[in-house]
Amino acid sequence: MFDLIPNEFAIGEVYLPPLLICGVFGLALAALTGRLLNKYRLSRYFFYPPLVFVALAVIYTVLIGTFIIRA
């Protein structure tokens, strides 16, 4: 299924690097995870959530870049 997702994105003849797209999705997923953790009061188990947010964004970006968009 993931083979159908293009590795390169061009909008209006402007080439967007795949890493940028991965980063945008990574940030969005990290924000969603943060909200869910807040909702279920799980964020209190983290020492410093802002740093965890950055870590989550990086992890999601790498995962998306490796398995979905293949940056």
Place this chain on the structure above:
Amino acid sequence: MTTASTPHTGVAEPHGSRLVLSDKAKYSIKLGLAIAITYGLALRADWMSPTWAAIAVAMIGQPGHGQSLYKGMLRAIGTLIAFFSGLFILMLFPQDRWMTLVATSPFLGYFTYRMKGQNDYLWFVAAFVTPMIVMSGPSQPGHAFEFAAYRTLETLMGIGVWALVSIFIWPVTNRGALNAATDKLLATQQKIIEAFRHAATGGESAGAAPALQEQESQLVGQVGSLIDVVAAETYEVRGVRGAWHRLHAASLSFLHVSSRVQSGMSDFERIPLSSVLPDVPEILTELDARLTEARSLLGGAAPARPCRDVALEVDAEAFDALGHFARAGAAVGRTELAALDAHTRTIVECALEIREDKRAASTASADTTPAKARGPLSLVPLDRDQLMGAIIAVATMWGGTLIWIYFNPPGHVSWFQFPTNLVLVALLNPQMRFFPLRVLGYAYFAAMLVYVFIMPHLSGFVQLGSLLFAFTFITAYFFPKAATFLLLAMFTMFGISNEQTYDFASMMNTYVFTMSAILVVYGMTYLIGSPRPEKTMLRQVRRFFRSCEFLVSHPARPDSRVDRVRQAYHRRELQTLPAKIATWGAQIDQKRFPQNSAEQVRALAVRRQLLAFRIDDLLNLRSGPQAELLVRELGDEVGSWRELLEQVFHEWSGAEEADPRQDVHERLSGQLAQLNARVEEEVSRIQASETGDAAGEGFYRVLGAFRGVTRAGIAYNKRSREIDWEAWREEQFA
């Protein structure tokens, strides 16, 4: 056109009736027109960047023309300061980028520091324009002066255009608003006095309601902000501006004293103040009559009655019948009533000057408020939050420049000033730190759509002007809160010039740059701490009690210069933090913390303010001879009382968990009772052996200060125990 007095605002009526526009619609039309005209003039004159003039309009455009003129004046002065500062920096180091950065840092830091307080907008403009002028050196070599001059000229032109539009099209004056706000303020003060009179004469009332105090505080702020605004639009007010400012200062002092009286009202209930001071009802009636007179004078009526002197004589028999601690409470009450007497007298004098237009008589002699240091001295002692803001702004400038030099991403040279400008916006609105940044993201996207789908189809200024008018009108009318950001996005994205070209890649680069800068700025502002209001409030509460602990534990007259500076710093923290904490507390999302209601948070803020007042009173009195006498004679009790306070403040600062076995209320009450007992035993002996003021009112005022701090601490503790502090402390994602 008619004014917006009918309910059918903005709707055309079907049969021969006139178009009725709401105030908001009128303002939106004026703003759209001014921006279109400004662009037209700048394009016609072929000036360097027509957008600068339009930015000035968007920033200073306010509904009232007085507000606009005042803000425009601040913007013009800020731009001129930036003009000279920027050129001075470029003159020093025209060829050395690192030295240019080093030289810009103190200017930016100083301007950012001054952004809080008087004329904050002036310093905000100076802070964000200076880096722009400095960067014109490397980005346009040889044209730095031209750049700076055009920037200043176009800003002034924008201010001029908006001034003309706001004066000639549907002018809105604030004169009525100033008169109405002042009258309402004086009426509120009368209600507070009435509540005091009721309580002091044995009524069931517990003094003025907190809502009344809050209303008074808001009205004082409103009057203060309107005076310069109205002075900018009418000669009538400008001529007696000094009297208006003194009236405002006296009202502010009235607010402070009435807050103290109100907070000590529980004491008044215990102390039969009207029997110790038989003239209390009379003086309160006189204060009420003075405020009525001031209201009627400001309404234009002729003077009806002069201020009467009411001597606050102490009934010696009733006074002697009281215990020493109760006498101390009565002495404090008498001092506060005397202060109210002085402030209301000043209010009447100012109202008379304003009515009779006594311009020459506007001297500062009758000002009852303490004089503030002016110039560089007003910065000392430093405010920690402002200092932190200055450091963040400078760090962002350095961070942005390093990104530009070593990574050179889209945005290039703009990394020098754009992230700094965003930080300045975030610092100017600390309570809504992320809001402007988030809105800017959406605004750029909206402007991008217009740039791609509409702008390429335009030809000639009539069409462009129509688009500018429509875009401005829609943003100002439908999105008033986000209007500034939408307009900024329009200015940046549209990139209007006489030789208009369209470049999709450039637009995308601008968008990517803006979003990246927003992320960097958001990260940088984390240096201050989490943007959540409850976290900020907790940090400030910790600072407040640390300062209390420091002030209580250190001697009144420090020996070394360093200790004096530290004491001044903590004193400033004590005086300024309660208001900041209250502001942040009001921003806490109640849905997330239903266990702590807004009412509880507000009540706690009132108690904290009371504690700050009482500690401040004690600090003012403790270096006097009466305090030294008391400490000398009651050394052990005063020493253990101080130790207990230090311990309690340490616990409240959150530095250590409170011991559940030891109740603060019991400990403080016990200590107060112990001190009270000792005072009753010793004071008669002390007074018999001492002469002069040692045996008089001054002595009781010191005793009252000790008592006031303890009682305020007990009141704070009672409210604090109702709060679920752990819920606020819990870590969360932003």
